[in-house]
Amino acid sequence: MSMNVLVFGAHPDDADLGVGGILAKLGAADYKVCIADLTAGEMASRGTVEERRKEAQEAAERLGVETRVCLELPDGNVANVESQRQQVLACIRQFQPTYIIAPMTPDRHPDHGAAHALIRDANFLAGLPKIETGHPPHRANRLFYYHPYHSIGEAPTFVVDISETYTQKVDALKAFASQLHNPNYAGAETYVSSKAFWEAIEIRARYWGQRIGVVYGEPLYTDLPLGVNLPWLT
Numbered sequence: 001m002s003m004n005v006l007v008f009g010a011h012p013d014d015a016d017l018g019v020g021g022i023l024a025k026l027g028a029a030d031y032k033v034c035i036a037d038l039t040a041g042e043m044a045s046r047g048t049v050e051e052r053r054k055e056a057q058e059a060a061e062r063l064g065v066e067t068r069v070c071l072e073l074p075d076g077n078v079a080n081v082e083s084q085r086q087q088v089l090a091c092i093r094q095f096q097p098t099y100i101i102a103p104m105t106p107d108r109h110p111d112h113g114a115a116h117a118l119i120r121d122a123n124f125l126a127g128l129p130k131i132e133t134g135h136p137p138h139r140a141n142r143l144f145y146y147h148p149y150h151s152i153g154e155a156p157t158f159v160v161d162i163s164e165t166y167t168q169k170v171d172a173l174k175a176f177a178s179q180l181h182n183p184n185y186a187g188a189e190t191y192v193s194s195k196a197f198w199e200a201i202e203i204r205a206r207y208w209g210q211r212i213g214v215v216y217g218e219p220l221y222t223d224l225p226l227g228v229n230l231p232w233l234t
């Protein structure tokens, strides 16, 4: 199964929060996109694993994503160790992506920072033929990184205009009824489920949009410089 883009999140709503607008845009352009959640989010203060799985599938459908899988790594204990690299490597080989989008570091959640190094290294190793799995060796050409919500550290490499897909992103995020702000859900209030967090989603999108002269934007980071062809991008 060959995908144009494989997007990793440490938890079932990370990819949607960080790059939901970009994924909706890629889906609309007929890119085949797969979201791979590293963990099922079993350490969350709200929502069961089953609830979260259903919510994540619904969000993926609303974004126009081809498929969504979960690697079942331990929530709260994502680490760049051999056993977890093997699982991520096998996932990369299964989906054969041209591009990978993964969490950026540093980040206040240890799983996000660990996922960054884990996926970067697994992608390199996935190209080594002497490591045998059930699928042929494959290494994505390029990795892009995102922060699920806190943009800390260096400035992003570039910002994508998501003005056209911002409402689709918000609609997808509403599928996470147990996680994000939802007065109808009875559960312990957390930072992520607070009204302030929900409002900050729009504030961030508007901030990054303003930085590139559009309404809504999502920032991405790269390890390597980005080549640009003339005429210049707008």
Ligand SMILES: [Zn+2]
Binding pocket: 010, 011, 014, 109, 112, 148
């Ligand atoms: Zn997360």
